[in-house]
Amino acid sequence: MKREQWGSRTGFILAAVGSAVGLGNIWRFPYMAYENGGGAFFIPYLFAMLTAGIPFMILEFTLGHRYRSGAPRTLATLNARFEWLGWFQVMISAIIAFYYVVVIAWAISYTGFAVTQSWGEDSNGFFFGEFLGLTGDQSPSRLGGLQWHLLLPLALAWAASYFATYRGVKGGIEKINKVLMPLLFLMVLLLIARIVFLPGALDGINWMFAPDFSKIRDLKVWSAAYGQIFFTLSVGFAIMLSYASYLPEKSDINNNAFMTVLMNCGFSMLAGIMIFGALGYMAAAQDKALTEVVSSGVGLAFVTLPTAINLLPAPGIMGPLFFLALVFAGVSSHISIAEAVTTGLMDKTGWSRPKTATLFCAAGFLASLLFITQGGLLLLDLVDYFINNIALLGACLLELLLVGWLCRLEDYRQYANRLSEFSVGGWWRLCIKFVSVGMLVVILFNNIAGAFRENYGGYSDREVLFLGWGMIALMLVVAVLINAGSKTEKTP
Structure with missing residues (x-):
């Protein structure tokens, strides 16, 4: 059967950008820059982009295009013993899909809340208490009851991914991203155009970009820059291999x-610029230092910025616009995550796309219910930490070691150059074999050592052991068993 193809180069680029541009760009990157030297952070960040981001993206586009398969079959083609790594990457995508969609559901709910600022004056109490129902009794292992008001937005978020993966790359994913991506950029530009003229906004932007060059000598800043590049580009966990195929x-x-x-x-x-402009205005309006209002992660999106929206002119317009931008960024990424799993399963089982998309999205919806319980945020936080800081970085490192050291890397460079308007030289091999591998070893070692030194988030030993390390161990066991099963199938 002939493999599907993207309808146009623009459609593929917008889909790939839609995968890379996600919630992390909006709530993680600004804080990372602020924490790690402001304007000076862009030096290691741009260096990481040139030595890790672009080389890794070229590698995954090359592998996907050459072998016309998702991650498991591609890695099995490179080395039959490494099919398990492809399935490990697919499982990373599946687990991210299960919890990432919940944050999209929150953003959908908050788009409605923002019309009248339903969160009131205490956005912190509203988000954690009234909205999520989190109490002192909850933990990642004691989830409490389902938050029924999140069921409809969760279903809507899954429906968007289901429609895209069911319809395929040309009829679904490409069409949706051709609408979502231009709208997302337009909404962010509109928000910036309004925010920069507010009192204190330029001070906030200056806070983010003001360079502290002393930080450049700090290895942690370089690790943060490389970590952000790997975190945000969707490389190393089956997505770009699937799209490029x-x-x-x-x-x-x-x-x-x-x-x-x-x-x-x-x-x-x-x-x-958008986030720190809003925080600068918020700090000026409340007569606080910006350091007192800045935060990262879900706290920034669903606690700090709702407080800023309360202070903005025309909050009933700017608030929904901001949360709609979050929804668009989240949906475009979630579609790509679901597609990575769908492609891997179709390649393995030979099922049709409609059947595979239906089974995965139905199973994913049921799994996501765990994360809309009262303690769902805590489970999400713990699972996300181990997936992104241990499993994903480990998968990136192993893929680079496999292709860079066990395969003939020069063949892939020549393959990409033969198809491209401009060529990449020896710097690409150097980055894949040494620079990216070296930085990943440092970052992953620090993350693993830190995880053993103290329990992340203050969670109990049992929760960290079973829900963190246990989850990764189970993923590895399942991946190896699938790999072993594949070898048995091929044996006459």
Whole structure:
């Protein structure tokens, strides 16, 4: 059966950018820059983009295009003993899909709340108490009851991914991203155009970009820059391999990779201007130092910024616009995550796309119910930490070691150059074999050592052991068993 293809180069680029541009660009990147030297952070960040982000993207586009398969089959083609790594990457995508969609459901709810600022004056109490129902009795292992008001937004978020994956890359994913991505950029630009003229907004933006060059000598800042690049580009966990497997035969791999990475990083900059402009205005309006209002993660999106929206002119317009931007960024990424799993399963089982998309999205919806319980936020927090800081970085490192050290890397460089308008030289091999691998070893070692030193988030030993390390161990066991089963099937 002939493999599907993207309808146009623009459609593929927008889909790849849609995958890379997600909630992390909006709530993680601005805080990372602020914490790690402001304007000076952009030096290691741009270096990481050139030595890790773009080379890794070129590699995954090349592998996906050459082998026309998702992660498991591609890695099995490289080395039959490494099919398990492809399934480990697919499972990373599946677990991220289960909890990431819940944050989209929150954003959908908050788009409605923002019309009248239903969160009131105490946005912190509203989010954690009234909205999530979190109490002192909850923990990642004691979830409490289902929050029924989140069921409809959760179903809507899954429905968007189901429609896209059911319809396929051309009829679903490409069409949706051709609408979502331009709208997302337009909404962020509109928000910036209004926010920058507010009192204190430029002070907030200056806070983010003001350089502290002393931080450049700090290894942690360089680790943070590389970590952000790996975190945000959707490399190393089956997505870009899957997307690239649907590229037409004549595709400019190097150019596509450069454009995807540059557009993603450019959006991160825009998000930083928007977020810190709003925080600067909030600090000025409340007569506080900006350091007292800045935060990261869900706290920034659903606690700090609702407080800022209360103070904004025309909050009934700007508030819904901001949360709609969050929804669009989240949905475009979630579609790509669901597609990575769908592609891997279709390649393995031979099922049709409609059947595979239906089974995965139905199972995913049921699994996501765990994260809309009263303690769902705590479970999400713990699972997200181990998936992103241990499993994902470990998968990236192993993929680079496999391709860079056990395969003939020069063949892939020549393959990409043969199809592209411009060529990449020896720097690409150097980055794949040494620079990216070296930084990943440092970051992953620090993360693992930190996880053993003290329990993340103050969670109990039992919860960290079973829900953190136990989850990763189970994923590895399942991946190895699938790999062993594949070998048995091939044996006459």
